Amino acid sequence: MIREEFDITAWHGPFEFETRARAQIALEHGHLLYFPKMPFQLSNSETEFLDGGLTDGKAKNISLDHTSGKLQGTSATGERAQRLAAMMERFGAGATRLVKDLLPNYSKVERARTSYRPVEVEGRVYSVISDDRLLHVDAFPSRPMRNGKRILRFFANVASLSPDGGGSRQWEVGEPFADFAAKFAPRVKPHFPGKSWAYDKLGVTRGKRSAYDEMMLSLHDAAKRDTNYQKTAPHTPLEFPPGSCWLVYTDQVLHAALKGEFALEQTFHFDVAQMGEPDTAPIRVLEKITGKGLA
Ligand SMILES: [Fe+2]
Numbered sequence: 243m244i245r246e247e248f249d250i251t252a253w254h255g256p257f258e259f260e261t262r263a264r265a266q267i268a269l270e271h272g273h274l275l276y277f278p279k280m281p282f283q284l285s286n287s288e289t290e291f292l293d294g295g296l297t298d299g300k301a302k303n304i305s306l307d308h309t310s311g312k313l314q315g316t317s318a319t320g321e322r323a324q325r326l327a328a329m330m331e332r333f334g335a336g337a338t339r340l341v342k343d344l345l346p347n348y349s350k351v352e353r354a355r356t357s358y359r360p361v362e363v364e365g366r367v368y369s370v371i372s373d374d375r376l377l378h379v380d381a382f383p384s385r386p387m388r389n390g391k392r393i394l395r396f397f398a399n400v401a402s403l404s405p406d407g408g409g410s411r412q413w414e415v416g417e418p419f420a421d422f423a424a425k426f427a428p429r430v431k432p433h434f435p436g437k438s439w440a441y442d443k444l445g446v447t448r449g450k451r452s453a454y455d456e457m458m459l460s461l462h463d464a465a466k467r468d469t470n471y472q473k474t475a476p477h478t479p480l481e482f483p484p485g486s487c488w489l490v491y492t493d494q495v496l497h498a499a500l501k502g503e504f505a506l507e508q509t510f511h512f513d514v515a516q517m518g519e520p521d522t523a524p525i526r527v528l529e530k531i532t533g534k535g536l537a
Pocket residue numbers: 374378379380492497
């Protein structure tokens with residue numbers, strides 16, 4: 243099953259050895275970990291944040307940098323913004339504790355940004371490249387992963403169950419990364435190191451993009467632009483009801499978010515060297531296909 247279910251109800255360990263091993267193996271083999279019984283609870287006063295008008299209208303998501311406490315992309319101000327940041331911080335800290343307890347081999351995991359996605363995905367207008375309703379792997383244009391650092395993301399659907407049973411977040415996931423990469427990697431233009439240098443100097447990127455970063459961005463764009471691939475590639479629908487959470491390597495699992503509002507998300511990064519099976523990491527798969535070192 244692409245979705246590996248866990249009956250966990252607490253956001254912290256201790257977890258049994260078998261549970262921890264099952265979690266790590268499933269993730270590294272491109273499965274999603276699914277937690278249907280571990281809701282992220284909003285307090286009564288926080289239910290006011292179930293409001294699509296909470297973004298500033300420009301950004302898709304509201305983001306929190308936990309190191310500075312800086313909140314971006316929201317129309318909320320003053321005390322309301324502080325309470326929103328506190329809710330996101332509670333979620334991010336909880337997700338971090340869970341990941342560390344469930345995946346102790348990833349103990350050096352770095353907590354990156356926390357995001358809140360209050361706007362309904364369905365029916366919005368996007369450019370092709372920013373349309374996450376199309377199958378893609380995640381790659382960040384301004385935040386290079388350099389030596390193949392992983393992108394691991396934890397999501398919670400905090401929508402309330404609507405009377406008609408709605409409120410689910412609907413995803414589709416695609417074929418295994420190696421199959422996808424074998425089709426698209428040969429089409430990607432060679433990496434031009436001068437461009438990475440210039441982008442870094444101009445402040446377009448935070449640090450220099452590696453050949454791996456360029457390739458992942460090209461794969462992200464190529465998949466979204468290929469209408470035939472989007473139509474004919476394998477799609478597995480997945481539904482995440484209100485109150486459920488899930489964890490997935492979004493740099494490895496082809497995914498599309500089709501419908502849903504009110505999701506919280508915490509991003510993590512860590513080095514490939516911490517993985518039990520580093521050969522499953524996108525950088526290793528791509529190096530095998532291209533026969534070149536990419537970092
Ligand atoms: Fe994505």
